[in-house]
Amino acid sequence: xxxxxxxxxxITDYLAxxxxxxxxxxxxxxxxxxxxxxxxxxxxxxxxxxxxGTFKLQWNEPRKxxxxxxxxxxxxxxxxxxxxxxxxxxxxxVNEPFAHLDPVELDANPIEITGEDLPIEDEVEALEPLRIFxxxxxxxxxxxxxxxxxxxxxxxxxxxxxxxxxxxEYEENADDxxxxxxxxxxxxxxxxxEPVIQENVDKVEIAPFNDELSIPEIxxxxxxxxxxxxxxxxxxxxxxxxxxxxxxxxGIEENSLLEPKEAVSNVELTPVIESKLLPETEPVxxxxxxxxxxxxxxxETDFPDFKPELEILSxxxxxxxxxxxxxxxxxxxxxxxxxIAEPIGIPASVYTPNPFLQDVPALKKRKxxxxxxxxxxxxxxGGVGLYFYSSPVNEWVNTIYSGxxxxxxxxxxxxxxxxxxxxxxxxxxxxxxxxVDSLQILFDNPRAYxxxxxxxxIVAGSRLARMSERYYGNSHFWVYIYExxxxxxxxxxxxxxxxLIRIPRLDPRLIDASNPRCIQxxxxxxDLYVDxxx
Amino acid sequence: xxxxxxxxxxxxxxxxxxxxFQSFGTFEVRKKDERLSVHPSTQVRxxxxxxxVVFFKQSAILKEKLKNLPLNV
Numbered sequence: 192x193x194x195x196x197x198x199x200x201x202i203t204d205y206l207a208x209x210x211x212x213x214x215x216x217x218x219x220x221x222x223x224x225x226x227x228x229x230x231x232x233x234x235x236x237x238x239x240x241x242x243x244g245t246f247k248l249q250w251n252e253p254r255k256x257x258x259x260x261x262x263x264x265x266x267x268x269x270x271x272x273x274x275x276x277x278x279x280x281x282x283x284x285v286n287e288p289f290a291h292l293d294p295v296e297l298d299a300n301p302i303e304i305t306g307e308d309l310p311i312e313d314e315v316e317a318l319e320p321l322r323i324f325x326x327x328x329x330x331x332x333x334x335x336x337x338x339x340x341x342x343x344x345x346x347x348x349x350x351x352x353x354x355x356x357x358x359x360e361y362e363e364n365a366d367d368x369x370x371x372x373x374x375x376x377x378x379x380x381x382x383x384x385e386p387v388i389q390e391n392v393d394k395v396e397i398a399p400f401n402d403e404l405s406i407p408e409i410x411x412x413x414x415x416x417x418x419x420x421x422x423x424x425x426x427x428x429x430x431x432x433x434x435x436x437x438x439x440x441x442g443i444e445e446n447s448l449l450e451p452k453e454a455v456s457n458v459e460l461t462p463v464i465e466s467k468l469l470p471e472t473e474p475v476x477x478x479x480x481x482x483x484x485x486x487x488x489x490x491e492t493d494f495p496d497f498k499p500e501l502e503i504l505s506x507x508x509x510x511x512x513x514x515x516x517x518x519x520x521x522x523x524x525x526x527x528x529x530x531i532a533e534p535i536g537i538p539a540s541v542y543t544p545n546p547f548l549q550d551v552p553a554l555k556k557r558k559x560x561x562x563x564x565x566x567x568x569x570x571x572x573g574g575v576g577l578y579f580y581s582s583p584v585n586e587w588v589n590t591i592y593s594g595x596x597x598x599x600x601x602x603x604x605x606x607x608x609x610x611x612x613x614x615x616x617x618x619x620x621x622x623x624x625x626x627v628d629s630l631q632i633l634f635d636n637p638r639a640y641x642x643x644x645x646x647x648x649i650v651a652g653s654r655l656a657r658m659s660e661r662y663y664g665n666s667h668f669w670v671y672i673y674e675x676x677x678x679x680x681x682x683x684x685x686x687x688x689x690x691l692i693r694i695p696r697l698d699p700r701l702i703d704a705s706n707p708r709c710i711q712x713x714x715x716x717x718d719l720y721v722d723x724x725x
Numbered sequence: 726x727x728x729x730x731x732x733x734x735x736x737x738x739x740x741x742x743x744x745x746f747q748s749f750g751t752f753e754v755r756k757k758d759e760r761l762s763v764h765p766s767t768q769v770r771x772x773x774x775x776x777x778v779v780f781f782k783q784s785a786i787l788k789e790k791l792k793n794l795p796l797n798v
Contacts, residue, residue: 196743202733212728220726225749233790244729244779248791271791273750275781281735285754285777292774294762 232273244277299571633700634712640695649690655683662694665704670716671697683720736780790795 199221207217228238228246237247253269283290482644647658659669673683680686703709734752737744741755759775783791 196745197737197743199746202730202737202744203747205737206730206733210726212726221730224727224730225746229749229787229790240727242728243734244781246781270788273753273781273783273791275750275779277779281738281779284735284739285779289774289776294774295772297767355773457765489793524736691738710776 239336242278242280244281247276248272249274256333261273306650489554560630633698635710638671638674638697638701640671640693642696643675643693644696647692647694649688649692650685651688653686653688655680655686658692658694663697663702663704665702665705665710667710667713667717668697670713670720671695671702673720674716746784748784748786750781750787753780753782754778757782 194305199218203214203218204213206221207214210217212220228240231238232246235248239245249272251270251272254267256265256267257263258265277285381686488570644662647653655669655672656666659672660666663671669683672692672694673680676690676692678722679692680691686692700706701709734744737738743751743753745751755762756768757776757778760773762771762773763769764771
């Protein structure tokens with residue numbers, strides 16, 4: 192680059208005209224100025240000129256060197272050197288033509304840069320707790336089925352003996368419950384036709400819910416989930432009940448099962464759960480009053496009564512959800528759980544879970560219901576950019592939204608929806624794989640070589656791999672050069688000197704040496720071409 | 726006066742001219758090419774864009790003067 196060189200004379204002339212002083216004065220000033228700077232530097236000081244820069248003395252240590260001609264070692268004397276470092280103002284002014292350029296990190300995966308990858312990872316993370324939920328849900332479901340079997344067996348052993356005792360205990364336990372007990376007693380008194388056993392059942396039904404009140408205060412739920420015998424022990428300790436009152440046991444188990452699940456599944460929001468639990472248990476207690484009263488009029492097979500109870504539960508859960516949308520998942524868990532758990536309190540012979548299990552359309556609704564809040568949160572987090580950049584995600588979002596728009600009564604119809612989340616998780620992982628594999632698409636598409644960055648004439652000793660290393664930074668990518676010059680190179684191992692080959696411009700994602708997949712792809716191509724020769 | 730000098734020099738430099746003070750040295754604008762830098766500990770490779778910097782080269786006269794300096798110090 193040609194540079195016009197101006198001397199001190201030119202500067203003085205320019206200075207004189209600018210500062211409107213005589214040339215002589217300007218020259219003298221400049222001389223004096225330089226002399227003073229020099230002097231200061233020689234004295235070992237550094238000189239700083241405002242808006243210009245700093246002059247400093249730098250001491251270079253003596254060092255050994257070798258005389259190139261003779262090969263003998265010589266010692267270069269140490270010396271001082273004036274260094275100049277421009278001030279930021281000057282530096283920026285000078286660098287203005289390139290100011291817009293920023294350092295670029297090369298190792299970053301181009302897919303990540305486009306913002307495709309990261310939000311998806313977020314989604315996967317967001318779905319992690321969901322997976323835990325489903326695992327636990329299936330666990331608990333199996334436990335519940337065991338308990339159901341238990342309750343079927345134990346039901347005939349129901350007896351009246353401890354009726355009064357247990358009543359006393361519960362009055363001690365909770366004052367609220369006492370009132371309801373009294374109310375229930377009154378009801379029973381009105382309908383005297385009922386056999387005594389019915390009364391017994393009623394009292395016992397109250398008992399579990401009293402337990403529900405007391406259990407949240409005892410914070411050792413995790414051990415309870417392990418095995419049912421322990422639960423029974425706990426129940427005995429807490430309530431000082433005789434073992435004969437078998438009807439209570441399933442109830443307690445149900446409650447204690449509820450507890451650990453909420454505690455474990457709600458990883459982040461433990462304090463919230465505590466506060467949430469209490470309001471929930473109270474309404475449940477109210478709910479139970481209804482079946483008790485009705486149970487007096489009806490024989491044991493009171494399945495219809497069980498339904499209103501469920502509905503009330505569902506409305507309760509709805510209100511909870513409205514208050515805390517963040518805890519939608521928890522609420523869902525409860526929603527799923529309660530309807531299952533509830534029937535255990537009711538004579539097990541009546542309760543048949545199978546119809547619910549096979550209720551497929553309801554299952555579907557539940558699936559979307561479970562799915563939407565989660566995905567929405569993840570998507571909003573991912574941002575609109577994601578929506579526009581990646582077409583698979585785009586379509587996916589659209590389907591979700593269309594799913595949102597379609598009306599859904601949802602809620603309580605499918606108590607056995609626990610199975611569903613597993614499916615949604617599976618569907619989701621496939622989704623993720625699809626969008627990540629844009630690189631794979633890049634690999635699979637036939638490469639068109641239209642744009643070339645260079646052409647090179649092969650000389651003796653030329654290697655495609657070396658060229659690849661020179662142009663693409665990695666020798667593995669020679670296959671692409673070969674692909675682009677197939678008609679000129681019959682055999683990639685034997686390239687004849689004098690051939691003019693062209694170096695194609697490649698998608699940077701394709702030749703990302705830091706990405707093992709790119710290397711792998713190149714190696715596959717390598718095998719392909721070398722094998723073809725054989 | 727000093728400020729005017731500085732302003733004058735800066736202006737000349739921005740016009741891509743080399744300023745030479747015989748007894749002192751020369752100022753010029755040089756272009757540094759883009760380069761790859763590797764972070765020593767994180768191994769992150771970064772492409773540093775090209776830039777223009779002010780370069781100062783001391784004159785031979787100043788160099789001679791400085792040669793005697795270590796003896797003095």
